[in-house]
Amino acid sequence: xxxxxxxxxxxxxxxxxxxxxxxxxxxxxxxxxxxxxxxxxxxxxxxxxxxxxxxxxxxxxxxxxxxxxxxxxxxxxxxxxxxxxxxxxxxxxxxxxxxxxxxxxxxxxxxxxxxxxxxxxxxxxxxxxxxxxxxxxxxxxxxxxxxxxxxxxxxxxxxxxxxxxxxxxxxxxxxxxxxxxxxxxxxxxxxxxxxxxxx
Ligand SMILES: *[C@@H]1O[C@H](CO)[C@@H](O)[C@H](O)[C@H]1NC(C)=O
Ligand SMILES: *[C@@H]1O[C@H](CO)[C@@H](O)[C@H](O)[C@H]1NC(C)=O
Ligand SMILES: *[C@@H]1O[C@H](CO)[C@@H](O)[C@H](O)[C@H]1NC(C)=O
Numbered sequence: 001x002x003x004x005x006x007x008x009x010x011x012x013x014x015x016x017x018x019x020x021x022x023x024x025x026x027x028x029x030x031x032x033x034x035x036x037x038x039x040x041x042x043x044x045x046x047x048x049x050x051x052x053x054x055x056x057x058x059x060x061x062x063x064x065x066x067x068x069x070x071x072x073x074x075x076x077x078x079x080x081x082x083x084x085x086x087x088x089x090x091x092x093x094x095x096x097x098x099x100x101x102x103x104x105x106x107x108x109x110x111x112x113x114x115x116x117x118x119x120x121x122x123x124x125x126x127x128x129x130x131x132x133x134x135x136x137x138x139x140x141x142x143x144x145x146x147x148x149x150x151x152x153x154x155x156x157x158x159x160x161x162x163x164x165x166x167x168x169x170x171x172x173x174x175x176x177x178x179x180x181x182x183x184x185x186x187x188x189x190x191x192x193x194x195x196x197x198x199x
Contacts, residue, residue, distance in 0.1 A: 020138040022152060027069030029191035033183060037196045040180035041169035043162060044112035046105045047082050055081035063150075064143055068195070074140035077150035079158055094137065094151050098127045101157070114170040119161075122168075126160035162193040 037043070059077040066072050083089035088101035102123050109119055130136055136156040140149030167187060174180070183196045 020134060021071070021073060021140070022135045022138075022156075024069055024071035025192055025195065026190075029186060029195035030068040033179075033186070033196055035175070035177060035179040035183065036198055037162075037166060037183060037193065040175045040177070040183055041166050041173050043165055044109045044115050046108055046158070046161070047086070048104070048108055051082055051085050052078075055079075055085065062144065062147055074142060074149040075136075075152040076155040077147070079154040080150040083154040089151065089154055091151075094153065096127070096131055096153055096157060098123070098131075101127075105161075114173050115165060118165055118168055118170070122161045122164040125164055126157055130157045130160050159193050163187055166193065 055078045059081055063077050080089060080091075083096070083101065084091060086100055086104040088097050088104060089095070090097065102120070105119060105123065109115060112119075130153065133156070136152040138152065140151055142149040167184060186196060187193070
């Protein structure tokens with residue numbers, strides 16, 4: 001028999017399963033962007049294409065799209081897969097291995113001369129912030145039964161690094177259009193890199 005108490009307990013369990021996880025992003029972050037991040041500051045590829053492609057094809061069908069402005073219950077499975085492949089993420093204890101991540105990023109970007117002075121500093125700036133933030137350490141919940149939830153940590157680290165590089169974009173890479181300045185301002189109000197990456 002289902003009692004009011006059962007329903008209350010079930011409701012509390014549903015609420016608590018997403019407690020502590022990152023809040024939904026403001027939908028306006030995705031609106032009114034007249035240039036893409038790449039048109040403003042083309043960032044170098046940071047993870048090997050073959051690895052990214054393999055992870056993409058493995059997780060695309062298993063990762064239902066969450067519309068902008070809706071709270072996510074997990075991070076990106078594609079990014080977690082890339083991190084796991086390079087030895088930068090341990091799925092057993094939800095921890096990043098920053099030296100493996102550093103090596104992968106610095107190896108992949110070795111020919112991106114303009115960004116070389118920035119990359120290691122961005123990694124050193126982002127890792128301590130992201131790896132200790134309780135919202136990214138929260139237990140992820142998968143929206144589908146076919147797999148476990150994917151960690152918030154890998155995409156949060158990549159977001160922080162990309163934002164830092166974008167905001168400090170080298171002069172010879174930066175498109176000084178007002179539409180690009182607008183993206184910088186949005187990022188400074190807390191929008192994610194994902195929100196500005198495509199039009
Ligand atoms: C989203 O951002 C807009 C513009 O900055 C602001 O007016 C609005 O209150 C924000 N909404 C939420 C739910 O934070
Ligand atoms: C997580 O597991 C890895 C591999 O077993 C280990 O090297 C690392 O120290 C662990 N980290 C924490 C915080 O437990
Ligand atoms: C990157 O930063 C780490 C930590 O400060 C340092 O040990 C390392 O030598 C730096 N590597 C490069 C290529 O600058």
